[in-house]
Amino acid sequence: MPHAAATPRSHPEVEYDPLDPVLDEAPYEVWRAMRDRQPVYLDQRRGFWALSRYEDVAAALKDTTRFSSAHGNVLELMSPEPVDSGMMILNDPPGHTRLRQLVSRAFTLRRTAALEEDVRVVCRELLDAIDASSEVDLMQEYAAQIPSRVISRLLGVPGEDRERIRLLIDECFHLDEEHGFVNDVALTAMGELGGYLDRRLRHLAEEPGDDLLSALTQTGLTRRETVDFAMLLVMAGTETVGRLLGWAALLLDEHPDQRADLVADPSLIPRAVEEVLRFEGPSPVQARFTTEDVTLHGVTIPARSVVLLLTSSAGRDERQYGPDAGVFDLHREPRHHVSFGYGVHFCLGASLARLESRVALEELLARFPTWSVDRDGSVRAHTSTVRGWSRLLVRLDTPTPS
Incomplete structure (x- = not known):
């Protein structure tokens, strides 16, 4: 197997391990070293290559011909042969194109926009239930709850089933110290959730409602493809949105002047969301499989290699965002980021x-304009593909009546 170009002797060897929880706490300098000195990185121990610069990551995300998604997208689960899956995320064109076109008929911008009031109701209900007189776990009591509840409504899960489904979704992300997220608890929950969705689809095919699952039954997707898409929406949408909100709460506490700007002018909040995505993307690594030799920066990655695309490293690349790329600044001039992917696999x-x-x-800042995070008491969530917090302990400051 060809090796990456030799590292200059004046620099220590760069070592990157996405499975190392210690490195995961602060990988930024390692990512910078990779971008500067080894933009095409080879880890012979775990058997993967990695791209870390924005330009290379963006190009690879768009290049489905040479960088295939059909062999998996998680380092630990990569397969030398294409996997048999109905999930769009694990298909290349033309199969991916067919699935996306069919799903897009139901998962429309109009349907998403119509959820805003539901999202607002969910947020207010959760905030009403918080006891601000004591320390609050903002992840478990707010951030992680929102996406699972919203997705249950989007999928048309009946009210009496939503708490059960929310708990199943939580168990799908159970982490085991020995096996990571590939463990009996998570796999059992995924099986139960898939079975529930399959039964709902059988019912909705006969008695459709005004929800996404009902709409999907009318698109031409097979039942398995519909269940796979619903599972993808649950898995991807729940985990990443919760982690994103956790990072937002932490970063705004670390930058109280910018938090005050959002309180004074809520119209800036969409820009803040994009800056959080760029600066601390909750899904920092995407895996691909090369279908042919690929040469970048004078280094050849052989065909049939696992390549990690470090989207969060790309988000801090000075070549794309300037010398202050390592600074959180919601007022910076917006530039494209790859935290939602790019090209045909851009997150639906x-x-x-x-x-x-x-x-x-919006709802959090309107209710609690300031807060303080107990970073030492908070607990990180770690897998090879997700960075964020499983518990974020905060003190919420109740506004003084004027």
Whole structure:
């Protein structure tokens, strides 16, 4: 297997391991070293290559011919042969094109926009239930709750089933110290959730309602493809939006002047969401599989190699965002980021994630304009593909009546 170009002797060797929870806490300098000195990185121990610069990551995300998604998109689950899946995210064109066209008929911007009032109601209900007189776990009591409840409504889950489905969704993300997220608890929950969705689809095919699952039954997708899309929406939408909101709460506490700007002018909140996505993308790594030799920066990545696309490293690339790329600044001139992917695999749920995040921050800031995070007491969530917090302990400051 060809090796990456030798690292200059004046620099220590760069070492990047996406499975290392210690590195995961602050990978920024390692990412910078990779961008500057080893933009085509090879890890022989775990058997992957990695691209870290914005230009290279963006180009690879768009290049479905040479960088395939059909072998998996998570390092631990990559397969030497294409996987048999109805999920769009694990298909390349033309199969991906067919699935996306069919799903897009039901998952429309209009349907997403119509959810805004539902999202706002969910946020207000959750905030009403918070006891601000003591320390609050903002992740478990607010941020992580919002997307699972919204997705249940979007999918048309009956009211009496929503709490059960929310708990199943939580169990789908159960982490095991030995096996990561591929464990009996998570796999059992995924099986139960898939079975529930399949039964709902059988019912809705006969008695459709005004919800996404009902609309999907009319698109021409097979039942399996519909269940796979619903599972993708649940898995991707729940985990990433919750982590995004956790990062937003932490970053705004670390930058109280910018938080005050949002309180004074809520119209800035969409820009804040984009800056959080750029600066601390909740899904920092996407895996691909090369279908042929690919040469970048004088280094050849062989065909049939696993390549990690470091989207969060790309979000801090000075070549794209300037010398202050490592600074959180919601007032910076917006520039394209790849935290929702790029090209044909651009996240279909991006508009929903943006809507949920905007409304969640609007409601939080309106109710509690300031807060303080207990970073030492908070707990991180770590997998090879997700960065964020499973518990975020905060003190919410109740506004003094004027």
